[in-house]
Amino acid sequence: MTLHLNTPLLESRPLSLAAGRSVWLKMDALQPPGSFKIRGIGAACEHHASSGKRRFISSSGGNAGIAVAYAGRRLSIPVSVFVPETTTDRAKALIRQEGAEVIVHGASWQEANERALSALDAETAFIHPFDDPLLWAGHATMIDEVVASGLSFDAVALSVGGGGLMAGVAQGLARNDLAHVPIIAVETDGAASLAAAMTAGWRVQLPAITSIATSLGARVVSERAFELAQSRAVESVIVQDRAAVEACLRFVDDHRVLVEPACGATLALAYTHPASLARFERVLMVVCGGATATLAQLQSWQAA
Structure with missing residues (x-):
């Protein structure tokens, strides 16, 4: 018995139009507990x-x-x-x-x-x-599902906190002969421990998490995520909290699904940071979900 669902894979017309290229969504926000x-x-x-x-x-x-x-x-x-x-x-x-x-x-x-x-x-x-190889192997199944659907893609965009999702996606890509496909690693300003590590060349500890995207709040990224950033194609993008929140609210209108700002950070690439996707023709975005933010909370953050 597996405890997760094989989640829908959707071509997003709204995000594709916003980004100026084909954007496909792996909808792990629809897992029973609300996230990947x-x-x-x-x-x-x-x-x-x-x-x-x-x-x-x-x-x-x-x-x-x-x-x-x-x-x-x-x-x-x-x-x-x-x-x-x-x-x-x-x-x-x-x-x-x-x-x-x-x-x-x-x-x-x-x-x-x-x-x-x-x-x-x-x-x-x-x-x-x-931070556990058992978790990474489980997360890798989302790439297995995408490959089994027959979809081809030339980049994967995902949010990074501790780095477990990135480690799993990298494992899934590798075991499907797609290790060459770049990972676009998205963080919010104030929780960007991977970006800090990539800049410094070592695992930097952030003094504090100041982003509202607390699901991304690992002050030090995992050793595995840092190793991947050194050994394979990983592109780091940092977005502001406001862009992540506004992406969540636009996504509710576009796809009738509520996600946390930690997930909205990735969606913001299409909505407000399309230049970060300019090199790619078809981007797979992991809609990682998150169950702890409410619509009212998102609206209050937007109004602040």
Whole structure:
């Protein structure tokens, strides 16, 4: 049993017209927990369940925690998610809605993560939100699905936080003989740890996350994501929070789907940064989703 869905692949006429080239959308916002995270997290949870683990522990401020909670409910395995104090009430409610325990600890994800690791025992599996080969293999299935559809594309655009999605997409491209296809790695200003690492040549730790796209809020990008940026074609693009929010709102009108600013960052390439796509004829965009932003919240950010 797999816990994720084979999601729709759509040609977006509105985004194609805005970008001046063909834009195709892998609609992982339609996964049951609301984001692509269930692909890798579901695979990891199934692996650990088959190995005899009796409990899952994770650390997350949002979508990864929701995905672990969903997987645990589907597999009838109890889940505890450690979240930082900055986690929204909505995110905590969505985790609890899946039947998981929520434990608030620390001012940042790093502190919540340390507390989660200290709670492990022999019967418990730790489900990392982004830095685990099991997750990357699960995320890679989205590329398998696109290739199986027969679609050809010459770039993949996606949002980068810790880098788990990028690692999975790179793995999917490689195993489908598409390692030459560039990845356009999009971050918001104030959460651009990959861009900082690519500029510096080493994994820079941001002093703080100042972007509203908190789902992209890894102060240090994963080692695997940094390695990929050094070893394959990765193009870094940074967008402003306002562009990401406005892209979310335009996307609601264009495709009737609500996503977080972390996902809107990628959509903003078509809406407001078409020059970043100018070299490509057909772009695959990963609509990674996100369940913790509401329409009212997006509208309040736009008005600010």
